[in-house]
Amino acid sequence: MPAFIAKVLEAGLLSWMALLILLIGLRILRGDIRVDGLLLHKEGDTSVTPERALTMAIFPVVIISYAYTALNMNLEVPGPVRLPDVPESLLNLLLGSNGLYLAGKIARG
């Protein structure tokens, strides 16, 4: 019986997470949640800022490569299971791009 309740709870939590992501995704696609202006410094600007474009290009690479590593890891190794480590190179890449983004934001005022 407890195993059955645990299975229901697991399925419920996973479905909840999936539905929440779906709901936010749909709202973004419908335009209820605005995503325009992500690459602009201020509302009404016409040109894209390079540091934002760089951040927008780098962070999906970091998160996709990490998710790919995590989903392909072997869970049957002895000892406690842990999420995979993020390579230093990816961390430095993200730190650099976010630093540039913030520097640009501060400098542009």
Place this chain on the structure above:
Amino acid sequence: MSQTIATIGFGVIATIILLFALLVLWKIYNEEIDISGLLAETPPPGVPPEETKASLSRFQFLVFTFVIAGLFLLLSIEAGTFVEVPQNVLVLLGISGGSYVISKTVGPSQRKDDASTKSKTARPSQRKDEGSTKHE
């Protein structure tokens, strides 16, 4: 006996958690919980949140949170126990969260500075106007 009580307790807690989660989803779906400003930058005074542009740092933080929380949940369920979160992953989340906080603090403080400089430049003329109206 104690085993039965523990099972019932677990069932009740699981039901409460699931009902609460479902209620939150339902309220978001019905727009009783408004998430239209989820990615919007902090609006300047007098501007409604719907008219502000999206914030890159908010978007990044949202994606990082969902991906890492989703992976944690998925791997925990697959492994049958809570998985350990390495320090590197926390650093990753920290970089994203830190960028969001700095971006949030930089935006409004710069707007305040802009507003104060504007009001300082506007004051002398306002004073002249006030003076002229007093003379009249």
